Amino acid sequence: MKIELHKISLTFKDQKLFSDLSLNIAQGEKVWLQGPSGSGKSTLMKIIFGFQQPNSGEVVIDGNILNARNINAIRSGMGYVAQNIPLPKLKVGRFVDELIQFEANRKLGLSKDVVLKTLEKYGLEEDVLDKNTEELSGGERQRLGFGLLTLLDREIWLLDEVTSGLDNNNAKLIIKEVEETKATVVVISHDKIWEKLNLKKIQINE
Ligand code: ADP
Ligand code: MG
Numbered sequence: 001m002k003i004e005l006h007k008i009s010l011t012f013k014d015q016k017l018f019s020d021l022s023l024n025i026a027q028g029e030k031v032w033l034q035g036p037s038g039s040g041k042s043t044l045m046k047i048i049f050g051f052q053q054p055n056s057g058e059v060v061i062d063g064n065i066l067n068a069r070n071i072n073a074i075r076s077g078m079g080y081v082a083q084n085i086p087l088p089k090l091k092v093g094r095f096v097d098e099l100i101q102f103e104a105n106r107k108l109g110l111s112k113d114v115v116l117k118t119l120e121k122y123g124l125e126e127d128v129l130d131k132n133t134e135e136l137s138g139g140e141r142q143r144l145g146f147g148l149l150t151l152l153d154r155e156i157w158l159l160d161e162v163t164s165g166l167d168n169n170n171a172k173l174i175i176k177e178v179e180e181t182k183a184t185v186v187v188i189s190h191d192k193i194w195e196k197l198n199l200k201k202i203q204i205n206e
Contacts, residue, residue: 001062001077001155001184002027003048008057010043017043018054023202027062030178030185032194035204041188042082044204045158048186049080061156076104079152081145082160083138092136092144093129099148110151118147122170139165150177157185163193 003025010018017040025031033041046052048059050071059066061074088095100110116126122143128136136144142162149157157178163171171193178185179197187199 002029003156003184003186004058004060005044005047006058006060008044008047008054008059010040010047010052010054017205018057020057021204022057025184025186028182028184030187030197030199032187032189032199032201033204034201035206039205041204042160045080045082045160045186045188048156049078049158050075051080077154078156078158079149079154080158080160081142081149081162082158083141083164085141085145087133087136087141089132089134091129092131092133095133096129096148099152105152108151108153115148115151118151119144122147122173142166143170146174146177150181155183157181157183159185160188161190162187163189163191168193 005021005023008018008021021044033044035041043052047054048061050059050066061077064070064074066074096112096115099105100108100112100115119125119128124140124143124147128140128144142164143166146159146162159178163174166174171191175193175197178187185199187194
């Protein structure tokens with residue numbers, strides 16, 4: 001799926017974050033959003049996912065302008081992983097069950113075994129399923145979120161600091177998945193390890 005931003009503007013109180021920002025990310029393209037801390041990278045990712053409304057301008061996903069009616073359908077083609085993403089307050093196991101039973105995911109026929117194997121790959125043992133989502137550390141949330149994303153067959157991956165605080169092995173696993181996926185990928189990260197992938201760099205508010 002391709003991502004287009006058309007003349008996005010957004011002001012918080014009196015802080016003008018974006019003013020007529022336009023950019024295109026082609027189908028299958030992998031980009032690295034860069035810019036100083038506070039420049040709006042995370043906010044831009046939320047705008048693409050429909051978690052933040054711009055004051056003006058349009059987000060166009062595969063030719064469809066995002067709006068209140070189509071956001072759920074379009075979002076089900078995207079995966080967004082960030083440390084502070086709101087998770088429902090329940091056991092991780094329930095969360096996983098609900099996720100694999102969710103309409104847009106049911107067709108994948110994911111079993112609990114497959115999920116467990118994937119979580120194990122990212123260093124999460126079966127007992128993580130008995131934890132409450134709010135008990136997870138930032139790193140556990142990232143690994144859970146990213147592991148699940150790789151199973152869900154999403155065409156757009158939005159990855160906000162998914163390797164921060166992870167050990168080198170876990171970070172390498174994530175980078176390898178990003179290298180191999182056919183999805184369109186947007187990365188935000190301070191980790192130099194991403195240099196290996198030759199992602200196209202996009203500067204925000206230099
Ligand atoms: P980055 O990810 O590049 O570090 P952010 O997108 O997180 O930057 O934030 C950009 C700026 O917008 C920051 O100054 C932040 O405080 C502000 N900001 C982000 N979200 C909100 C919000 N919902 N309300 C008010 N200000 C916000
Ligand atoms: Mg950020």
